Amino acid sequence: MVRGRILPVGERALLVEVDGLAEVLRTHAALDAARIEGVVDLVPAARTVLVRIDSRVLQPTAARAWIAGVEIPEAGAVAAGSPVELDVVYDGADLADTAELLGLTTDGLVARHSAACWTVAFTGFAPGFGYLVSDDWPFDVPRLDVPRTRVPAGSVALAAGFSGAYPRETPGGWRLIGATDAPLFDPDSDSPALLMPGTRVRFRVAPAARAAGAGAAVSSAGAAAAGAGAPVSSAGAPTAGPALRILEPGLLATIQDLGRPGAASLGVSASGALDRGALRTANRLVGNREDAAGIEVTMGGLRAVADTDLWFAVTGGWGPVRVDGREVDPYAAQAWPAGAELHLDWLSHGARAYLAVRGGVEARLALGSRSTDLLAGLGPAPLRAGAVVAVGDAASVPVPATTIAPWSAPDDAELLVELGPGARADWFTAAARAQLYDAVWTVTNDADRVGMRLDGPVLERSRDGELPSEGMVPGALQVPPSGRPTILLADGPVTGGYPVIAVATDASLDLLAQARPGTRIRFRHARPTR
Structure with missing residues (x-):
């Protein structure tokens, strides 16, 4: 049986909270093997597995019962295939500094990193980016004080207790120790991501002569992803x-x-x-x-x-x-x-x-x-x-002879948005939870397809500390340390590290799409689903 709490994430997801990464891997593998109709996605993270559902097919109560009934194997019982081997040219910009931070020589850091057997605990940040963990890796590597605006595709990096490889050029604050030319993400492939949750990984030291070509294949894949099949x-x-x-x-x-x-x-x-x-x-x-x-x-x-x-x-x-x-x-x-x-x-x-x-x-x-x-x-x-x-051939019927329905301009002055429960509402005081619904919020200029920041009162936390990364859904109201929420939208990240106090209902997402800077938003509780 699933060991841990099952928390609601709006009307379209549930969050399974377990003890740690090892339990996450076993829980994710068991849920995936027992997947039923209506389960859209399973998103493992640091201490949780997010179960996204199609509530038209699978009601939340039925999904909760299914999760609770899945048998989770004991420690060490999850079988894994042969490891994926990544050839790495260890010449990263932060190699020497990172070795010094850890009290190692550069050769010693390379030896420890390449000798460890790594496992993809979860993915996120960018398509195909895997967070790798290893029992053979005891180091907690601090992130850069100032993140880079450009990390080259194929870069192999360290941060906290993780290692990872960047599938495409992005900003990033991890410490770069090398580069690989492995095709980490190819959207045209039957298996787009090379590194999936649960995949075992070994890093192999590649000759320095390959440095000039390292990342080239990944850059090509990244370019394909960025303009995949661009019309x-x-x-x-x-x-x-x-x-x-x-x-x-x-x-x-x-x-x-x-x-x-x-x-x-x-x-x-x-x-x-x-x-x-x-x-x-x-x-x-x-x-x-x-x-x-x-x-x-x-x-x-x-x-x-x-x-x-x-x-x-x-x-x-x-x-x-x-x-x-x-x-x-x-x-x-x-x-x-x-x-x-x-x-x-x-x-x-x-x-x-x-x-x-x-x-x-x-x-x-x-x-x-x-x-x-x-x-x-x-x-x-x-x-x-x-x-x-x-222009394609998606026409299926003649152009209608009459209009389909009456219409009106969208109301962008004040919206009433329904909210379902957030998995981390208990991170906030009772007063903050009430204030979320009592206040009038305003959409700021920081609004795009990724999310929209709201201006209003500060929502006070009832607990301190950082939340380990966990799965997110469109409509999630993440609350950063500033205390003012951001609503994630369709292009938002699939994992995040800020607590979610509530989640906008699926029907409310279309309303939020038409909110513009200055739009006022009031929240109300959504009617509970079955």
């Missing part, structure tokens, strides 16, 4: 079928469908349209499947030209929509003649508009989705002036 060609490049050309993208324009759920254990967020209802409606208006990709336009400003005759619809945030200077209605299918310019002007209500074209926006799939993930750098890059966007 956007440069200006003037030929396209195989109907297309549109971007003249100006506005503040931010990205390709989005309904996302890539089920990849959190790889370190990949769900991503997808922030206002899923608006994208679904836009697709229905032009006769597409609801899951077809469209263009998400943040705050407006998009200008584009059709290369061929198209049909389009705009939904979500409201602003003037013009075709060759003639204003047309949103929430209705509109003809877009070849050569005509479409202008989605700056939004006066809401934060994100959705442009659907009949046939859907075409893009190569990355882990089953065409969505741009800004945090992970996965999927097509944000649209730029001159980009050519291909």
Whole structure:
């Protein structure tokens, strides 16, 4: 049986809290082997396993009963395959300093690191980034005081009691001791991540002569991830079928469908349209499947030209929509003649508009989705002036003869958002938990697809200390030391180290997608699910 607490994480997840990493590995392996329909993802972390569910298929009470009934093997009973061997050129920028911190010579540090047998405890931070632990590694390595803005792909690094290898170029505060050219993450592969939770790893000393090539293969994989199957060609490049050309993208324009759920254990967020209802409606208006990709336009400003005759619809945030200077209605299918310019002007209500074209926006799939993930750098890059966007064949029915439903501009003055329970509500005082619902919160300028920071009263903790990293979900209200919450959104990290006081309901996420800086938010308790 599962040993440990089972904590609620909103309406779509449960957190299994156990004694330590060894128990995490056994619990994750047992749950994975006994997985039932409705379990979307299993996300191991430092002391927990997050179980994400599809509540339309599996109710939280049934999921809790399933978790509680799974047999967890005793210590040492989890079988592991042959270790993955990574060749490492030990010439990292922090090698000498790290050795000195640990009271070792550089050769001694290399010998200890390469002799240890490591295991991937959990993933996170970036797609394919594994947090490796070893009983043979007794060192607690401090992170850099000032994180680097650029860590090269393939870098092998140390921090706290972990080792890891960066699959792509990212910022980072771990200490760099070497580099590997192993392909750590390939979104086009049947098994995208080389290092999965539970995988055993050995580091092998590679000749220094390989230093120049170390990371090259990883860089290629990272580039593939960053623009995986990007559907956007440069200006003037030929396209195989109907297309549109971007003249100006506005503040931010990205390709989005309904996302890539089920990849959190790889370190990949769900991503997808922030206002899923608006994208679904836009697709229905032009006769597409609801899951077809469209263009998400943040705050407006998009200008584009059709290369061929198209049909389009705009939904979500409201602003003037013009075709060759003639204003047309949103929430209705509109003809877009070849050569005509479409202008989605700056939004006066809401934060994100959705442009659907009949046939859907075409893009190569990355882990089953065409969505741009800004945090992970996965999927097509944000649209730029001159980009050519291909149109696909996602149309499934004729363009409807009438509008689907009445519509109105989104309310972006004050939102009422329902919250489910957070796994770490007990980290906060009773007064803070009440204040969360009594206060009026304001969306700050720090708001994007990753998350939005709120301004308001300080939520006081009832306990000190740091929370070991654990699984996160879209809608989680993380509370950093400042005491003011951040709501994680679709591109948010899959693990995090700030306590979650509550979680916005799935239905509330579409409302939050249209919140803009200055929007006021009130919270209320969601009705309990079964």
